[in-house]
Amino acid sequence: MSIDVLGPLMDGRSADEANCSAVEEARRQLEICNACRYCEGYCSVFPAMTLHRAFSDGEVTQLANLCHNCRGCYYACQYTEPHEFAVNLPRALAEVRVESWERFIWPSGFARLFQTSGVALAGALCAGIAVMIMLAYAIRPNSGEGFYAVISHTVMATLFTVSSFLPLIIIAAGLWSYWRTVGGERVRLAHLREAFIDAGRLKNLKGGAADGCNYEAQDRFTKARRWAHQAVMWGFVLCFAATTSGTIMHYGFGWEAPYGPLTAPKLFGVPGGILMTLGGGALIGLKLQAEKSLGAPAVWGGEMAFVLLLTMTAVTGLALYWATGTAAVPALLVAHLGAVLALFLTLPYTKMVHVPFRLAALVRDAQTKGTR
Incomplete structure (x- = not known):
């Protein structure tokens, strides 16, 4: 041209x-x-x-x-x-x-803060850990076994119920605003199926060749970023399955944590934690190699801090599993729950929010394919 x-x-x-x-x-x-x-x-x-x-x-x-x-x-x-x-x-x-x-995530001031400042993420992590430490020692139960000897079940359930549902409500409201802005139409099952298949395969990370994309290797194609994303994504899914199965076991059958190595929470959670750790470590390395000027340089620090926080959540979870029954459990439990709490509370304001927004974009794209 x-x-x-x-x-x-x-x-x-x-x-x-x-x-x-x-x-x-x-x-x-x-x-x-x-x-x-x-x-x-x-x-x-x-x-x-x-x-x-x-x-x-x-x-x-x-x-x-x-x-x-x-x-x-x-x-x-x-x-x-x-x-x-x-x-x-x-x-x-x-x-x-x-x-x-x-613009879409409320309040926008917090979104801007967390997107542009990795320090804010580190502060959120420290605050989360500090809260868990105070709860662990100021409100520790007089009785209880396993993890509940450090932090009572009531306190733990209340904290994570609030920190889970509030961010999801904020993200849902943001997605609704996004959907209206991009002219989204009524969603059909076929649209969702195509979007989830594309997201699960991470099809768009192969770029213009079957050999991968150019994220970290400039004009050479590699699949490293795609595999790292796959590891984090499926690791997160397995960890979510572990949490869900643990919740069912606790409330449905009265079986309290910690769970044995052959129970569903561990069979899902350990492989999930390993995948998240490996994938997160790979993403950190790739991000350090990649050219900053081809992304949004102003938010590079915030994006890196998010990946570090995600990886730390997985690492502390695995460490807690291997330390079961030792004197290190209280400190590791506080560190792990603090990391998880910080991750959940900052969910709408970190790059983690790209997951629902990109999925919504794939759904909208599936709707427009019939007009091409």
Whole structure:
């Protein structure tokens, strides 16, 4: 595609124009990409992009949340800097994505704080651990076995019920606002099935080739990020299954923790914790290797702190399991519950919120495929 054809799309603006909002800059770049279409066979963003001649704010937001930041399009693009068009679509969409989470998640001030500051996440973790320590020693039960000799069941259940349901309510409200903004329609079972299959396979992390994406290896394709995400995702699912089975065993059958190695909580939880630890460690390494300027640099610290917190949750959980029956249990239990509490309470304001938003984007994309 020649410069003469694409030139009018610049509309007199430069890529670093002062006071250019994230949505406006992403719109400018999407218009250039839509005229070129060299990357049409890459991820789901590009076929979805071709449905439009112009992009509303809602359409830009949808495409941004559909993007998985594999970065393949950047390394294939002929209009990146030093070209005057200065196309950097991965960064432009990443910044819109972050902006959308801040806008839709209430209260937006907290969302902005946690997205831009890793220190805030560390503070939340410390606060969570401090709370658990105070509860462990100031309200410790006079009787109880296992974990409940350190923290009473009532206190533990109350804390985690509140810290689980409140973030979910906030996220649900944010998703509703997102759905209205992107023009979402009535959801059918076929839409959900396609979205969950795409999410489970992490199809869009393969970029424009079956060999993977370019996240950490620039113009070379690798599958490392895809496998790391798979490990974290399925590890989280297994840990959730462990928690669910433990809840059923406690309330349904009166069996209290800690549980033996051949019980459902351990058969799900131990492999889940190992997968989360390995996947989280891999993501930390990949993030350190990746080029910051191809994401949203302003929130790099917050994203890294989130991955560290997620990994610490898994590591302390495994350590607690291996320390069962020793004097280290009280300290490890406080550390683990503090990490989990901090993770849950900050859930709507960290990058963890990309999971429901990206799933919603995949559902919306499934709805529009019939019009292509």
